[in-house]
Amino acid sequence: MGIKVHSDKCIGCSLCVKSCALGAISMAEKKAVIDMAKCNLCAACVESCKKFQAITITKESSAKINVSDYANVAVFVEQHEGQVAGVSFEMLGEGRKLADQLGEKLVAVLLGSGMDNAATDLVKFGADKVVYFDSPELEKFRDDTYAALVSQFVDEDKPAILLAGASAVGRSFIPKVAARVWGGLTADCTGLEIDTERKLLLGTRPAFGGNLMATIIAPHHRPQIATVRHKVMKAAVRNDSRTGEVVVKKVDASKIIERTKILDFVKEVESTVNITEADIIVSGGRGMGKPENFSLIRDLAEVLGGAVGASRAAVDAGWIPYSHQVGQTGKTVCPKLYIACGISGSVQHMAGMQSSDFIIAINKDPAADIFQIANLGLVGDALQILPELTKAFKER
Amino acid sequence: MNIVVCIKQVPGTTQVKINPETGTLIRDGVEAVVNPFDEYAIEEAIRIREKVGGTVTVVTMGPPQADAALRSAISVGADEGVLVSDRAFAGSDTWATSYTLTGAIRALIKEKGKIDLIICGKQAIDGDTAQVGPGVAEMLDIPFVAWVRKVEEVTDSSIKVERLMEYGYDVVEMPLPGLITVVKEINEPRLASLKGKMKAKSAVIKALNTSNMELDPERIGLKGSPTQVFRSFVPERKSGGEKITGEVAELAQKGFTVIQNLGVVK
Numbered sequence: 001m002g003i004k005v006h007s008d009k010c011i012g013c014s015l016c017v018k019s020c021a022l023g024a025i026s027m028a029e030k031k032a033v034i035d036m037a038k039c040n041l042c043a044a045c046v047e048s049c050k051k052f053q054a055i056t057i058t059k060e061s062s063a064k065i066n067v068s069d070y071a072n073v074a075v076f077v078e079q080h081e082g083q084v085a086g087v088s089f090e091m092l093g094e095g096r097k098l099a100d101q102l103g104e105k106l107v108a109v110l111l112g113s114g115m116d117n118a119a120t121d122l123v124k125f126g127a128d129k130v131v132y133f134d135s136p137e138l139e140k141f142r143d144d145t146y147a148a149l150v151s152q153f154v155d156e157d158k159p160a161i162l163l164a165g166a167s168a169v170g171r172s173f174i175p176k177v178a179a180r181v182w183g184g185l186t187a188d189c190t191g192l193e194i195d196t197e198r199k200l201l202l203g204t205r206p207a208f209g210g211n212l213m214a215t216i217i218a219p220h221h222r223p224q225i226a227t228v229r230h231k232v233m234k235a236a237v238r239n240d241s242r243t244g245e246v247v248v249k250k251v252d253a254s255k256i257i258e259r260t261k262i263l264d265f266v267k268e269v270e271s272t273v274n275i276t277e278a279d280i281i282v283s284g285g286r287g288m289g290k291p292e293n294f295s296l297i298r299d300l301a302e303v304l305g306g307a308v309g310a311s312r313a314a315v316d317a318g319w320i321p322y323s324h325q326v327g328q329t330g331k332t333v334c335p336k337l338y339i340a341c342g343i344s345g346s347v348q349h350m351a352g353m354q355s356s357d358f359i360i361a362i363n364k365d366p367a368a369d370i371f372q373i374a375n376l377g378l379v380g381d382a383l384q385i386l387p388e389l390t391k392a393f394k395e396r
Numbered sequence: 397m398n399i400v401v402c403i404k405q406v407p408g409t410t411q412v413k414i415n416p417e418t419g420t421l422i423r424d425g426v427e428a429v430v431n432p433f434d435e436y437a438i439e440e441a442i443r444i445r446e447k448v449g450g451t452v453t454v455v456t457m458g459p460p461q462a463d464a465a466l467r468s469a470i471s472v473g474a475d476e477g478v479l480v481s482d483r484a485f486a487g488s489d490t491w492a493t494s495y496t497l498t499g500a501i502r503a504l505i506k507e508k509g510k511i512d513l514i515i516c517g518k519q520a521i522d523g524d525t526a527q528v529g530p531g532v533a534e535m536l537d538i539p540f541v542a543w544v545r546k547v548e549e550v551t552d553s554s555i556k557v558e559r560l561m562e563y564g565y566d567v568v569e570m571p572l573p574g575l576i577t578v579v580k581e582i583n584e585p586r587l588a589s590l591k592g593k594m595k596a597k598s599a600v601i602k603a604l605n606t607s608n609m610e611l612d613p614e615r616i617g618l619k620g621s622p623t624q625v626f627r628s629f630v631p632e633r634k635s636g637g638e639k640i641t642g643e644v645a646e647l648a649q650k651g652f653t654v655i656q657n658l659g660v661v662k
Contacts, residue, residue: 002487002618022407037459041487041618043625059487059624062614080563143530143540168561172542175527179494179534184622187490187525202626207523208407214628221622259539261569263556268564276562279660304661322545322581323560328521329432329580336660358658360651366641376654377639378647388648393661 002058003041005032009054016055019048021212042214061220063182067160070222073099074159076150077110077122078169082139084110084118086235086277087165089125091228093236094192095163096126098201101194104160105129109153111146113139116248123244125236130244131157135251137258140265141169144258147176149251154181159223161201163192166227167276178225184218185225188332190232190355191215201226210351230276231334232355268323275324280306280337283326283353286313287342287363287382294319296386297341303393309333309353311343327352341382345370362386397450397512397552399441400504401474402497402532403434405458405465406522430465433517435472436578439585441515442473444550450512451475455500457485457493463601471588471596478504482605487618490523494531496616499609501536513555514575518543529577539574545581 012030019025024038025045032045032055041057049055075095078085092108099106108127110119112134119132133149146169154162154177162177164170166188178185186203193202195217201224204215218224275281282304284297294314301308309326310319326333328348338356343349345361345368353359354373361374362382371377378385408429430438441452454469456462457480466477480500488496505511514533519526526542533540541559548567549556559566560579570576588596606616614620640650655661 036483036486037461039486041625042628044628047627047629057624059618061622062619063622143542147534168543168559171526172530172540175490175530176534176540178491178527178622179531182491182622185490185527186623187527205524206631207628210631212628213631215626216623217626218622219624259571259574260541262566263569264567265561266558266564266567274562304655322579323564337655337658358660360654362647362651366639371639372636374639375637376651377636378651379639379641380644380647384644385648385651388644389651389655392648392652393655396656 003034003039004056004058005034006054006056007031009052011052011054015048016045019044021208044212063220065222067220067222070158070160072105072107072157072159073102073161073163074107074109074153074157074223075127076162076164076170076174077108078165078167079110079112079115079118082112082115082118085165085167087167087228087230089235090230090233091163091165092122092125092127094228094233096236098161098192098194101196102160102199107131107157107159109133109150111138111149119246119248123246124238124240124242126242128244130246131249132246133249133251135253137251137253137256140262141173142258142260142262143173143176144260145256146173147180148256150177151180154183154223160199162223162225164225164227166229170227174225174227181223182221183223183225184216184221185227186216186218187227189226189228190334192226192228200224206355210354229332229334231279268321275307275309275326275333276331278307278333278335280304280339281309281326281333281335282306282339282341283309283311283343284314284319284341284382285311285343285349286317287344288314288319289342289383291317291319293383296383296390300339300386300390300393303390306335306337309338311346311349340370340374341386343370344368345372397444397448397550398508398510399444399450399452400501400511400514401434401437401441401452401454401469402514402516402528403438403454403456403465403469404431404520405429405456405462406431406520428461428464430468431517431520433519433521433578433580435517435585436580436582437515437517438469438472438474439583440547440578443583444513444547448550453478453504455480455497455504457481457488457496457500466601467596467599468588470599471592472586473592476602477599478602478604480604484606484613484617487621488616489621489623490525490527490531491622492616492620494528494535495620496611497528497532498535499611500604501532503604503609510573512552512572514538514573516575516577518577518579526577529575533575536575539570540576541568541570541574542577544576544578547582
């Protein structure tokens with residue numbers, strides 16, 4: 001068990017040395033040697049040696065379950081104030097696709113209160129079966145309750161795959177579900193595929209701030225759980241002719257042991273658009289110069305129907321709240337259009353936005369790093385260009 | 397109040413860049429640092445201790461060289477460090493890591509009588525999973541609040557915090573013992589003092605491994621890990637597109653046309 005270099009197959013090409021992000025491989029007498037103190041078994045070297053197959057990772061598992069007892073793709077449907085979250089429609093769209101590839105059913109799990117109509121609607125958005133836990137206790141997200149009920153659903157329904165949005169809610173309680181059921185959880189996926197032969201979910205996710213992609217599998221554990229990033233998957237399209245079953249589960253409130261208490265919710269994001277769900281983000285950085293100039297960012301965002309983002313420099317300067325920060329220590333976004341204004345493009349900032357569909361950078365400095373990943377670079381003063389752009393869209 | 401902070405040693409990612417010619421990671425001069433989010437966790441633990449008294453114990457799971465991360469935490473004010481390290485832990489995914497850290501915290505509970513509060517950074521910047529904090533809370537069967545941006549109040553038996561959500565924040569009250577994960581906004585970590593550095597240098601780091609922890613051998617390391625890496629690869633980099641210079645009006649017009657043609661503006 002573990003990682004092994006087969007010295008009979010190793011030709012000493014040292015491709016694996018370059019592939020290792022942890023510097024764990026060196027060459028000794030023209031053969032690869034792995035420093036086990038540094039290796040975290042990420043398998044990048046295995047991939048680099050595909051041609052010669054001189055490095056292998058073998059694994060046995062302690063899981064005692066029979067994976068064939070588990071079937072179907074389940075989607076956790078997130079709601080806020082009785083409204084189904086946008087990312088959940090994306091999960092339904094993707095879940096439908098995966099279920100079809102497996103020839104299995106798509107099951108939606110909804111936790112809420114007085115949402116019978118929304119539960120029925122989930123069928124129109126692709127679910128073959130909807131499991132709806134209905135109780136006033138479920139109106140608001142709470143960790144213990146959500147983790148307990150979704151774990152209960154897993155025990156009863158035995159889905160092979162469970163998907164949830166990689167939102168503040170999903171990434172808070174889904175790891176608790178995985179911990180409880182000993183499931184294989186892959187966080188913040190940007191790609192999902194099915195290995196139809198082995199009926200395995202392949203979840204691809206960025207690591208090292210997007211500098212390395214890793215595809216993760218959980219061969220011996222069920223369910224295979226993935227939280228999935230916003231705006232990456234196509235949302236399900238409503239089809240009123242679809243039919244399916246809705247199972248309403250009444251929840252015995254006396255059985256819910258919730259230890260946390262939500263005393264208040266304070267709405268804070270200044271524009272109503274949540275940056276992780278926005279199609280368009282206009283973002284400002286240090287180059288905006290002073291807090292008053294940030295209104296130029298807000299004006300363009302407003303006329304485009306987009307959200308306002310910011311670099312760490314702008315947030316640290318106190319020009320805009322932290323909830324708008326894009327980057328490694330802020331939020332990761334992938335809108336259809338990202339407009340970076342006065343942002344030089346630190347590695348950390350780019351880690352948070354480089355997967356955007358289209359990037360426009362406006363910067364005075366022609367050598368700014370941001371231009372390296374921008375689809376369109378405008379070399380000029382954002383303070384002058386922004387008002388012109390806003391004006392053009394207003395007059396359109 | 398006995399506080400435990402779980403930390404991780406990670407590569408200082410500012411240096412992790414891609415060689416544009418070979419498409420491989422450049423790791424020359426990559427030094428190991430304390431995960432930045434964990435620095436906020438350490439700072440918050442120290443601030444709570446300064447207010448209500450008690451101890452701050454930092455715990456890390458990793459190779460022997462992760463000792464440096466513990467000493468760095470002691471240099472800014474943590475009282476003691478615990479290194480959870482064993483060859484048998486190699487290949488742990490987030491599940492097995494959560495399980496092993498849970499074992500470490502149980503060992504500390506045995507030693508100290510009780511642990512009141514566990515603080516973790518929201519995620520590590522190498523794996524970005526954000527799974528170990530909630531995993532540990534679940535396995536210890538204690539309450540949990542993620543994404544804490546402010547600790548409003550701490551008493552012997554409860555904590556009141558602000559939890560950052562997508563559209564604002566929740567004010568959440570949680571009984572202790574409990575676990576929170578913190579975001580960057582929570583504080584500004586202090587720098588090490590000379591005295592702190594001296595203390596860190598001479599500090600005795602407690603070692604935990606399979607011989608002095610109660611762990612199910614089936615649930616640790618590669619064997620206890622549900623997930624495994626199937627492949628990893630360097631993503632195709634976006635190469636810069638068109639870069640234009642000119643008069644303001646010209647640039648704005650170009651921007652307008654390109655955005656219009658994308659068809660994303662309703």
